[in-house]
Amino acid sequence: MEKNHSADVVIVGGGIGGLTAALSLHAAGIEALVLESAREIRPLGVGINLQPAAVRELDELGLLDELAALGVPAVEQKFVNSSGRTLFAEARGTAAGYNWDLYSVHRGELQMMLRDAVVERLGPEALRTGVQVEGFEETADEVRIDAVDRSTGDRVTFTAGAMIGADGIHSTLRGLLHPDEGPLKWSGVTMWRGVAEAESFAPGNAVVIAVDGKKTGFVAYQISDAALKRGRTLINWVCLVPTGKPGPLGDDVSWNAPGKIEDFLPHYADWQFDWADLPELFAKSEQILEYPMVDRDPLPAWGRGRVTLLGDAAHPGYPAGANGGTQAIIDARVLAYHLAVESDVAKALAAYEADRAPATAAIVLANREVDRVGRNTSGSGTASGKDLEELTDSYDRTTGEAERLNNRASLTPPRVERG
Numbered sequence: 001m002e003k004n005h006s007a008d009v010v011i012v013g014g015g016i017g018g019l020t021a022a023l024s025l026h027a028a029g030i031e032a033l034v035l036e037s038a039r040e041i042r043p044l045g046v047g048i049n050l051q052p053a054a055v056r057e058l059d060e061l062g063l064l065d066e067l068a069a070l071g072v073p074a075v076e077q078k079f080v081n082s083s084g085r086t087l088f089a090e091a092r093g094t095a096a097g098y099n100w101d102l103y104s105v106h107r108g109e110l111q112m113m114l115r116d117a118v119v120e121r122l123g124p125e126a127l128r129t130g131v132q133v134e135g136f137e138e139t140a141d142e143v144r145i146d147a148v149d150r151s152t153g154d155r156v157t158f159t160a161g162a163m164i165g166a167d168g169i170h171s172t173l174r175g176l177l178h179p180d181e182g183p184l185k186w187s188g189v190t191m192w193r194g195v196a197e198a199e200s201f202a203p204g205n206a207v208v209i210a211v212d213g214k215k216t217g218f219v220a221y222q223i224s225d226a227a228l229k230r231g232r233t234l235i236n237w238v239c240l241v242p243t244g245k246p247g248p249l250g251d252d253v254s255w256n257a258p259g260k261i262e263d264f265l266p267h268y269a270d271w272q273f274d275w276a277d278l279p280e281l282f283a284k285s286e287q288i289l290e291y292p293m294v295d296r297d298p299l300p301a302w303g304r305g306r307v308t309l310l311g312d313a314a315h316p317g318y319p320a321g322a323n324g325g326t327q328a329i330i331d332a333r334v335l336a337y338h339l340a341v342e343s344d345v346a347k348a349l350a351a352y353e354a355d356r357a358p359a360t361a362a363i364v365l366a367n368r369e370v371d372r373v374g375r376n377t378s379g380s381g382t383a384s385g386k387d388l389e390e391l392t393d394s395y396d397r398t399t400g401e402a403e404r405l406n407n408r409a410s411l412t413p414p415r416v417e418r419g
Contacts, residue, residue: 007033007126009339010145010160012133012173014041015160015313016107018166019114023061024336026122029416032116033160034281037167039130039150041115043108046289047223047236049074049207050105052098052291053400054326056136057333059100059356060412066113071105072222075205079374080386082212084273088385090392095400104207106195107325131156133172136163136307143306160308164335166328168372171313177303184294187318187371188246191293192239192259194285195223196221199235202275207322215242215375216267220276237281239264240293240375249294259288293318295368296321298361300352308349310335315360320371321395323363331356333411340413366398 009025011018025032048356050071052056057069075095079087085290093102118127124258129151137144166171169184177397210218217240224234241264244253261282268278282288295317302309311328342348373391400408 006066006145006158006160006330007031008160009113009160009162009164010032010035010143011164012145012164012312013167013171013313014038014111014115014127014129014163014313015166015168015311015328016111016114016325017332018164019111019118020057020061020329021164021332021335022118022122022126022164023114024332025339026118026126027061027415028336028340028413030081030120030336030339032126032159034127035131035133035147036127036129037132037150037245041111043106043112044227045107045111046195046238047104047221048107048110048325049221049322050103050110050329051326051399052062052102052402054329055100055103056405057192057329057411060333060410061117063113065119067103067105067110067137069225070109070113071103072205072225072228074104074207074221075102076203077207077209077387077392078203080208080210082210082216082268082271082303082357084210084275084294088388088392089206097406099402099406104223106223106234107235109144110325133167135176137175138305139308151175162308162339162349164310165303165306165313165339166310166332167313169312171309171355173307174309174313177307177309181296181299182248184249184292184316186244186246186249186253187293187295187297188244189240189293189365189371190243190253190264191291191319192241192264192288194232194235194259194282194288195236196281196284197232197234197285198229198281199232201235209374210271210273212271214267216240217375218268218271220281226248226358239268240348241267249292253292255291257290259290261288263290267374293371295364297376298357298364301348302357303353306349307337308353314357315364316366317360317364318371319400320374321363321367323367323399327360327363330411331360337411338411340416362398366395370395379383 008031022032078089144280219238227234262353338348
């Protein structure tokens with residue numbers, strides 16, 4: 001069995017939150033190691049929206065130019081019905097008074113950007129792929145982490161002062177910390193997602209959210225600055241269709257499976273947009289992925305002692321508020337701050353949870369409300385443009401209005417000096 005002293009902090013998971021945590025800890029002078037179960041980090045996935053709060057944190061990490069070279073700043077969010085009539089629209093990002101833009105970007109390209117920054121700043125040895133963590137044991141002085149090298153099958157042990165579970169919605173670490181929690185909670189909605197290149201996207205730099213009277217939804221926005229510079233546009237789209245009864249996620253529900261157009265296209269047969277031919281958009285997509293829309297109830301505590309959670313491992317929520325990646329980035333920054341200002345690891349992690357757990361729990365519940373109201377909205381539905389305006393105002397108060405974010409103190413911690 002291979003045994004390593006790994007780092008001050010071991011981060012389990014090389015996604016957006018885990019990589020941002022490594023960069024933030026490094027900037028604070030704290031040694032970090034990322035363990036990723038995938039043998040290779042590749043630019044997989046579809047689109048993601050990064051709210052101004054996350055863009056601020058990437059800016060403070062010196063990554064704003066790299067982000068701007070990838071994504072598209074969204075200036076508006078529009079709710080429309082299935083014929084394209086606008087029900088409600090609001091400015092977003094700098095157009096709404098924030099000091100930072102809202103960026104729409106390909107999730108995989110964002111992850112690769114963060115990976116490259118980790119390798120450049122921390123060194124390639126700070127990111128170890130193909131390592132599956134299976135358990136841990138905490139002592140008074142350290143955490144011993146038991147894992148398997150997936151390439152060789154060898155068992156590996158790491159030791160560190162703290163361990164952070166940033167291993168996503170199917171978190172192994174969360175299961176070890178909360179073994180009796182049970183399955184994910186399914187909303188009853190299935191999502192089909194894809195990315196397609198087109199000649200243009202008539203709504204421009206807007207995030208478009210469409211709904212009909214059957215609680216069927218559709219979301220679209222452009223995600224590539226490079227495509228725009230080629231005179232094209234790369235469109236991320238999402239179809240949301242009620243397909244079952246809400247409840248615990250069963251084994252028969254597909255997750256991240258290849259999607260088939262014929263499974264969801266009939267739900268959009270009567271939809272008419274003057275800016276998109278939906279069957280053509282779907283057909284142009286090289287890959288279609290199918291997901292259940294799920295979340296979990298907020299936990300009373302994320303971790304214990306020297307171990308805690310971050311991002312979707314800590315607070316998975318519906319994508320209705322476009323806040324998952326944003327909250328993972330903020331988690332990472334707050335985590336690094338507390339570990340930098342408090343030498344007692346357990347106290348630092350407790351302070352991190354005290355900062356982040358209530359805020360993210362409120363967002364998980366707010367996302368449920370956004371989904372409930374949003375998919376009850378249409379020209380013939382029960383909600384109205386006024387309902388949507390009140391909903392988005394309430395959501396902004398929950399997640400952080402422009403003035404509050406603009407005036408908030410920096411999360412960049414003092415650098416830890418080591419003798």
